[in-house]
Amino acid sequence: MKNMKLPKHSILAVAILLTWIKTYVVYHTSFDMKIENVMQQVILFLNPLSFLLLVYGISLFFKSVKARNRYLLITSSILAVILYANVAFYRFFSDFITLPVLFQTSNFGDLGASAAESVYFTDVFYFIDVVLLFAAMKWLPNAKEMAIVKPAIRRAYFVLAAAVLFLNLGLSETERPQLLTRSFDRELLVKNIGTYNYHLYDIYIQSKSHAARALADGSELVEVNNYVRSNQAEPNYEVFGTAEGKNVIVVSLESLQSFVVNEEMNGEVVTPFLNELTKDEDTFYFPNFYHQTGLGKTSDSEFLVENSLYPLGGGAVFFTHSGNTYNSMAESLNEKGYFTNVMHANNKSFWNRDMMYNALNVDQFYDVESYDIAEGDAVNWGMKDIPFFKQSVDHMAEMKQPFYSRLITLTNHYPFHLEEKDKFIPEYDSNSGTLNRYFQTVRYMDESVKTLFEDLKAKGLYEDSIIVMYGDHYGISENHNEAMAQYLGKDITPFESAQLQRVPMFIHVPGSNKGEVVEEVAGQIDIRPTILHLLGVDTSKDMQLGADVFSKDHEEFVVFRDGRFVTDEVVYAGNVCYDKETGLETDAEACAPYIERASEELGYSDEIINGDLLRFYDEKTGNLLIDETTESKK
Ligand code: GP9
Numbered sequence: 001m002k003n004m005k006l007p008k009h010s011i012l013a014v015a016i017l018l019t020w021i022k023t024y025v026v027y028h029t030s031f032d033m034k035i036e037n038v039m040q041q042v043i044l045f046l047n048p049l050s051f052l053l054l055v056y057g058i059s060l061f062f063k064s065v066k067a068r069n070r071y072l073l074i075t076s077s078i079l080a081v082i083l084y085a086n087v088a089f090y091r092f093f094s095d096f097i098t099l100p101v102l103f104q105t106s107n108f109g110d111l112g113a114s115a116a117e118s119v120y121f122t123d124v125f126y127f128i129d130v131v132l133l134f135a136a137m138k139w140l141p142n143a144k145e146m147a148i149v150k151p152a153i154r155r156a157y158f159v160l161a162a163a164v165l166f167l168n169l170g171l172s173e174t175e176r177p178q179l180l181t182r183s184f185d186r187e188l189l190v191k192n193i194g195t196y197n198y199h200l201y202d203i204y205i206q207s208k209s210h211a212a213r214a215l216a217d218g219s220e221l222v223e224v225n226n227y228v229r230s231n232q233a234e235p236n237y238e239v240f241g242t243a244e245g246k247n248v249i250v251v252s253l254e255s256l257q258s259f260v261v262n263e264e265m266n267g268e269v270v271t272p273f274l275n276e277l278t279k280d281e282d283t284f285y286f287p288n289f290y291h292q293t294g295l296g297k298t299s300d301s302e303f304l305v306e307n308s309l310y311p312l313g314g315g316a317v318f319f320t321h322s323g324n325t326y327n328s329m330a331e332s333l334n335e336k337g338y339f340t341n342v343m344h345a346n347n348k349s350f351w352n353r354d355m356m357y358n359a360l361n362v363d364q365f366y367d368v369e370s371y372d373i374a375e376g377d378a379v380n381w382g383m384k385d386i387p388f389f390k391q392s393v394d395h396m397a398e399m400k401q402p403f404y405s406r407l408i409t410l411t412n413h414y415p416f417h418l419e420e421k422d423k424f425i426p427e428y429d430s431n432s433g434t435l436n437r438y439f440q441t442v443r444y445m446d447e448s449v450k451t452l453f454e455d456l457k458a459k460g461l462y463e464d465s466i467i468v469m470y471g472d473h474y475g476i477s478e479n480h481n482e483a484m485a486q487y488l489g490k491d492i493t494p495f496e497s498a499q500l501q502r503v504p505m506f507i508h509v510p511g512s513n514k515g516e517v518v519e520e521v522a523g524q525i526d527i528r529p530t531i532l533h534l535l536g537v538d539t540s541k542d543m544q545l546g547a548d549v550f551s552k553d554h555e556e557f558v559v560f561r562d563g564r565f566v567t568d569e570v571v572y573a574g575n576v577c578y579d580k581e582t583g584l585e586t587d588a589e590a591c592a593p594y595i596e597r598a599s600e601e602l603g604y605s606d607e608i609i610n611g612d613l614l615r616f617y618d619e620k621t622g623n624l625l626i627d628e629t630t631e632s633k634k
């Protein structure tokens, strides 16, 4: 061994290789990550490398052997502790660590108790790379030699590290577009960018929102409060309280847009059951209802429903602000004695739901673990909607009443795949496979909603419940404009694009006999006050930007998250003012007064979220808590 000529920096290479291989082995042995194809496997293998090259590479700047080796060992140990902490955490929570978890003191009790139980003697193997590195330093002949590193070599090394990072990000982007901007899920992040990079990303996201929060002192609320109060809508007392005490079932209809409702596709009815509902005597149907989501998609729509505030313009608020104080609909209904819950047969960490639901005071989250997904019950993104509804209603039958359940469907999700037996109508015939299949999955969704109603009746829950259903966001993006133009028989102008953001909304009140088609222009932000008023809950103190759609004061003015807006007369899109009736460009004057209002309203919402301002607000009294004593209300 003494005579062997090893490369000068072999100890650096050894450190990188050991941690790299160990991390990859740990991915497979200690986390349950679903790897669906070879590319995902390649990314998983590659993903620790860029970070390891970078941190261990810092050793190239050291001038003494001792300091360099100590740095390598300490780094290796810290990384081993981080990875191991994730392993131990995962054993209990099936999730990766995120900063807010460490700072949420309420979690600590759980963490401590769980940690003790989830440590085994064999866990020393998670530190095997540290031990081997230590051994290598002792026995590798040149580990005790110092090589002078030329700046050019060092530069080349870091260029290589950066190249690996970009290769990694590039491959991930093809596997999962918009991964970093939308965040999605911790598992997806770890799968794609690796545990270590994931922690950096997490620190970045969390510190950004912490900084804005630290600067806010609550004085910002005065102006926001004035705006909210001046737009307050008085309840309509013909409707107010008509569903008092009933169970509330809110259904998020994945990717459902209004353009399929009451329409046909090549002679096939697409939504037969929903079409019936639009004419039903117990159903209010809103054809001029718009989604207001941003990058957070489904989760943004949930945010709108729970908080009657806008989601954020960049990133997903479920990820960036799950540590905020909120006065959610779940919280209001909790106080009225409701058992509040969300049902969604997906990983609980998806969209950071587990964290956000805590912040929203949701009593229980029925995630994928609460469902029995038999062979053939899953397609596309997960459990099919029909069995999902069935098992959800089974859960409801066990609940203490009244309950507020939010159900999130999944089958009608891009890329809209279905098994043959679930295709009730043929595909469409455009150049877009996505749009062609969309009609089929929507048809399946329609069928699933029908079964939901039947299941509720069968369990005797129907009469005592109200059912609110809304499309969460668009399903067909502008990439399919040509195909959409073929289907709609008209060009997709910015006006049409805005109109395509209509999603259906239904409020079904069994036995009410008051059902009608409500033409009012409204948006997802209005769902909360509308439901609360139906239940007879006062919202006059709520810090909200939506209004009860049944109220005479409800304003026909819907702001999209990207600043477009729609009123009863105009549509403002692509910086052009359109006449709502004709779809033709109209006098900019007609839009002018609303342009500022739209950005003002979005701005207030952003202020509330970024400054975590609801911690300075007492929703019971409507008082602003703007002095030191407020600091304790976190
Ligand atoms: C996943 C579901 C779909 O849990 O919410 O997410 P989306 O991509 O529609 O936001």
Ligand code: MN
Binding pocket: 254, 255, 297, 298, 472, 473
């Ligand atoms: Mn969705």
